[in-house]
Amino acid sequence: MNQLPDAFLSRMKEMLKDEYSAFEASYSLPRQYGLRVNTLKISPEEFQKISPFHLTPIPWIPNGFFYSEEDRPARHPYYYAGLYYLQEPSAMSPASRLEIQPGDRVLDLCAAPGGKATELGARLRGEGLLAANEISNSRAKALLKNIELFGIPNSFVLNEAPYRLAEVFPEYFNKILVDAPCSGEGMFRKDPAVAGTWTSERPKEFAKLQREILPAAAAMLSPGGLLLYSTCTFSPEENEGVVSFLLESNPKLHLLHMEGYEGFSQGIPDWGNGNPELLKCVRIWPHRMNGEGHFMALFQKEGSSLNHSGADASLPLRKEDRKILEAFFQDIVMPLDWRRVEVRGSKAYYLPSPSPAVRGPRFLRNGLCLGELKKNRFEPGQPLALAMKKSHYPSVLSLAPEDPRVIRYLKGETLSVERHETSRPDGYQLVCIKDFPLGWGKLVRGVLKNKYPAGWRIR
Missing domain, CATH: 3.40.50.150 (Vaccinia Virus protein VP39)
Structure with a gap:
């Protein structure tokens, strides 16, 4: 509590009276991390099935979950598919x-x-x-x-x-x-x-x-x-x-x-x-x-x-x-x-x-x-x-989360694609992580030209 302004603490003590000690003690507890599922793309129940994170439901938010700090969901490809928003509970x-x-x-x-x-x-x-x-x-x-x-x-x-x-x-x-x-x-x-x-x-x-x-x-x-x-x-x-x-x-x-x-x-x-x-x-x-x-x-x-x-x-x-x-x-x-x-x-x-x-x-x-x-x-x-949705487009490159090409795609690199991986041998492909779109690529003779926006690419 030493880092908090004295005038703020004094006012909170006056406001909370008997509860002030509990309020003060709460600042020694670790902060909570929250993740809210995008129900436009996936239900909370389905997300729990595919999630690699340590999730606990937030009881007052139907599509909200606590997660552990070590999970780092902002680095997971599901984040770039828009499956969730990171937000304080x-x-x-x-x-x-x-x-x-x-x-x-x-x-x-x-x-x-x-x-x-x-x-x-x-x-x-x-x-x-x-x-x-x-x-x-x-x-x-x-x-x-x-x-x-x-x-x-x-x-x-x-x-x-x-x-x-x-x-x-x-x-x-x-x-x-x-x-x-x-x-x-x-x-x-x-x-x-x-x-x-x-x-x-x-x-x-x-x-x-x-x-x-x-x-x-x-x-x-x-x-x-x-x-x-x-x-x-x-x-x-x-x-x-x-x-x-x-x-x-x-x-x-x-x-x-x-x-x-x-x-x-x-x-x-x-x-x-x-x-x-x-x-x-x-x-x-x-x-x-x-x-x-x-x-x-x-x-x-x-x-x-x-x-x-x-x-x-x-x-x-x-x-x-x-x-x-x-x-x-x-x-x-x-x-x-x-x-x-x-x-x-x-x-x-x-x-x-x-x-x-x-x-x-x-x-x-x-x-x-x-x-x-x-x-x-x-x-x-x-x-x-x-x-x-993945089902909307006739030719899709669907990558597993652990496929190294996912990160390469998000970095803006070109990808090698096998013929059996897409319905069409050339032209625009909807690049997905499992069932969820990440962006576009254009396939030419087994090489996918990356169309992921430059300003969105990870480093």
């Missing part, structure tokens, strides 16, 4: 407590690096819209990569200020997650460097920022819609204080109970404006659960859900572009609605449905990048490979 909670149904219009307002957005997108099952926003351009690029790695086909990745999005999407989304920037007190054990940046003024500074972000989120929430606010801090000013502010300033919002767990604690009304409704908030303490500190509040907006028709926002395809695309997709078991295919520049995209016909906001991606049109031919893209 408590941080899995917000996305699990926002009820998502296929077809929903979902916004993750502060989405980078993508831990919560990828879960929301997986639960949409390819139907509806996931809008994932991050105000930092560099962090938005990391967010985009994780969404593509997960194979989420119906995403709209934005790089915009929340107030600007509120101008463009009034009452548009029926599910919104705001995992707000915060002072990060709940992550001190996981990342001691965060404690080094903490000052007693930080909670006040972040509470001000949170009070700017949440009204924009509320303005984008459709009547009857759900908004989940979360932080990874203990600060009452950033938690019950901010929730109190939002309830007072938005009378159409009210709090809902969330699915419980024996380790969850209630919110404390006296840490906000005294409203007993604050008891519906959830606090996660590291001395009560096997995870770090977190806070959640689930709001609903009064009224009946609005009917947002999925306007076709795509541009008409040129005949020559469609002809080239059809030649590639004709024998792929992945039917396209050609009204949702758009070519921008040389790239072809498959737009979500609904695809919002909006102008103005900065975005990195609208829809699934299918690939690139080059001189009367089509080169399939990495996002398309990861959004496919």
Whole structure:
């Protein structure tokens, strides 16, 4: 505990009283490591059968597992197939407590690096819209990569200020997650460097920022819609204080109970404006659960859900572009609605449905990048490979996890391929680890030219 700020410890002692000694003792325990299965690609039960890791189910997360530090799942090829996301166990909670149904219009307002957005997108099952926003351009690029790695086909990745999005999407989304920037007190054990940046003024500074972000989120929430606010801090000013502010300033919002767990604690009304409704908030303490500190509040907006028709926002395809695309997709078991295919520049995209016909906001991606049109031919893209199943493509190079060619492929090297290993003797091959796509390669006379993106390659 010596590395933690004295002002922080003093405040926690006042907040926790008799529980403070247990809280203090929790910092001498090892941190917990978590892995969340991508249910778009594999069920938790099937993943357990093929996993080489030491897994223990996280009891409050249906597709979450604790793993051992020595497992190092970030180095396993399954990670590069997008079968799971590495995430601190408590941080899995917000996305699990926002009820998502296929077809929903979902916004993750502060989405980078993508831990919560990828879960929301997986639960949409390819139907509806996931809008994932991050105000930092560099962090938005990391967010985009994780969404593509997960194979989420119906995403709209934005790089915009929340107030600007509120101008463009009034009452548009029926599910919104705001995992707000915060002072990060709940992550001190996981990342001691965060404690080094903490000052007693930080909670006040972040509470001000949170009070700017949440009204924009509320303005984008459709009547009857759900908004989940979360932080990874203990600060009452950033938690019950901010929730109190939002309830007072938005009378159409009210709090809902969330699915419980024996380790969850209630919110404390006296840490906000005294409203007993604050008891519906959830606090996660590291001395009560096997995870770090977190806070959640689930709001609903009064009224009946609005009917947002999925306007076709795509541009008409040129005949020559469609002809080239059809030649590639004709024998792929992945039917396209050609009204949702758009070519921008040389790239072809498959737009979500609904695809919002909006102008103005900065975005990195609208829809699934299918690939690139080059001189009367089509080169399939990495996002398309990861959004496919092995059974979708007619010629596959399926490698076992222990095959040394897997690592060579992920490094960008060419591979030698025996004739019996693929259905077609040449042309594009979907490279898979067992049943799960990793990317593309182009086979020419027994040599697979590597199409794995340069920026994704391992070293």
